[in-house]
Amino acid sequence: MTFPKRTICVAALLVMAMSLFAESSDSWIDRQAAGRFQMRSEIPIRQSKVLSNFMHSLQQHESDISATLRLRQNQKPIVINVFQSRRSYQDFVTRIAPGEKERRALFIQSETHGSVYAYLHADVMTDLRHETTHAILHSSLPFVPLWLDEGLAEYFEVARANRASGNPHLRRTKLDARLILTWRPQPHEAGSCPRPICDDGS
Numbered sequence: 001m002t003f004p005k006r007t008i009c010v011a012a013l014l015v016m017a018m019s020l021f022a023e024s025s026d027s028w029i030d031r032q033a034a035g036r037f038q039m040r041s042e043i044p045i046r047q048s049k050v051l052s053n054f055m056h057s058l059q060q061h062e063s064d065i066s067a068t069l070r071l072r073q074n075q076k077p078i079v080i081n082v083f084q085s086r087r088s089y090q091d092f093v094t095r096i097a098p099g100e101k102e103r104r105a106l107f108i109q110s111e112t113h114g115s116v117y118a119y120l121h122a123d124v125m126t127d128l129r130h131e132t133t134h135a136i137l138h139s140s141l142p143f144v145p146l147w148l149d150e151g152l153a154e155y156f157e158v159a160r161a162n163r164a165s166g167n168p169h170l171r172r173t174k175l176d177a178r179l180i181l182t183w184r185p186q187p188h189e190a191g192s193c194p195r196p197i198c199d200d201g202s
């Protein structure tokens, strides 16, 4: 079975009451704060190298985003909920957004705070950076177009040291850019566009 690799912002799909309900869980055994960020976890945070490293990198992550985009930082809380397994995560997500349970991670924005939901797996750090990027953007901006929201989340999901030159999305982006820059319409193709732009599913 395959699962969507990438995550999505579902803020527009969920009502605020759902996100408030989502805050209640019996299974958090640890909590840790870093500035306006709070992590709640089903495993001890200090015993997880990944979670500890992520908590230590959070404020740098926010500074990178704010500096790059010249965002005005605010203090709206962002709560990061980490589940110990995919099953535990899906059990929880099923209660708040049944249609989204196959996604690997989620971000939900309410009027008062942002909530990130993820579970432990080999690439959870990428998911945490991705969803937290959504949370930071949506806490600072009244509206973010989906294409820009996802593009920025994919850029900042990469480890800081690799973002500029070792970004795994860079090769595809260069190929697309080269195709767009070199493409010229043929007479029989008038009105068409290069394939990377034509995202009609064909």
Ligand SMILES: [Zn+2]
Pocket: 006, 007, 008, 009, 130, 134, 149, 150, 153
């Ligand atoms: Zn996303």
